[in-house]
Amino acid sequence: MKKQEKSQISHPILLNNSKLINSENKVLEFINGFQGEVFNYSIEDLAKLANVSTATVFRFVRKYGFKNFKEAIIFINKNLQKLNEKYPLSTSQDNNISTIVAGNKYVLDNLYTNELQKIIEKAAQIIYNSKRILIHGAGSSKRMAETLVSNLYKVSLNVIAHDDFHLFLPVLGNATTEDVCVLFSDNLNSPEAAFTIKQCREKKVQIILITSKKKSNLITKNDVVILYEKITSKHLNIPLSSKW
Secondary structure, X not given: OOOOOOOOEEOOOOOOOOOOOHHHHHHHHHHHOOOOOOOOOOHHXXXXXXXXXXXXXXXXXXXXXOOOHHHHHHHHHHHHHHHHHHOOOOOOOOOHHHHHXXXXXXXXXXXXXXXXXXXXXXXXXXXXXXXXXXXXXXXXXXXXXXXXXXXXXXXXXXXXXXXXXXXXXXXHHOOOOOOEEEEEOOOOOOHHHHHHHHHHHHHXXXXXXXXXXXXXXXXXXXXXEEEOOOOEEOOOOOOOOOOX
C-alpha cells in the first residue's frame, strides 16, 4: 500500500495583496504554507526557501507596510499563533479531517461580516429580479456552483448551468440584459473566466463574481464581487459554503 503523503496546507497568515508581482507571490505562498509553530527565518533563508532574491523579500515587506523585516516576522508570528490556536491542523500524515474542520470553521468565522452581508444581499436581489440566472464554475469552483444551483432550484428560479464550458458557450451567446451571470472562479486566471466576463460585458449582462482574487483587470466597479479567504490543502478542495 502506498504511503499517504502529508497534506500540504495553505492558510491565510498574510492576506492576498494585489500589488505583488509573481516573484513576491512566491514569498507569500511560502509564508502561508508554513506549518510550524514559530516562523524564525532570516531574510536570506526566506529568500532561498522561496526561490527568490533578498531584494524581492525586501520589496515584499514594504508592500505589506512593514518598516523592516523584523516587524514583518513579529506580525507573521502573531497571526500564525492565532491561526494555530483557533484553527488547529494535525501534523500527522493523515491530516485531512483536521484540514476540513479548520477550513470550514475559518469560512464560517470570516464569511458574515456586515460589509459582505450587504454585498450578498445585493447579489441575491439581482438574482431574484433576473429573467434567467446563468451559472458557471469548473475545477475547484465546481462544487460551489453546484450548491448555488441546487438552492436556486429549490425556490423555483430559472437557472441555466453547465460545468462543461463548451455547453455553457451557447447559453452565453443567447444571454440578454435581463439575465445575470454568476461566475465562480478562485483566481480569475482561466481563459474560460476571461471569455465569460468579456461576453457579459459585450451583451451588458450583470456579473456576480465569487472569487478569492481581490484585484483583477477583469473586475469593474459595476460587478458584484463576493470575496473569500480560505484554508486549502494540496489534496483537498475546501469550498466556500454559502447558502443565500
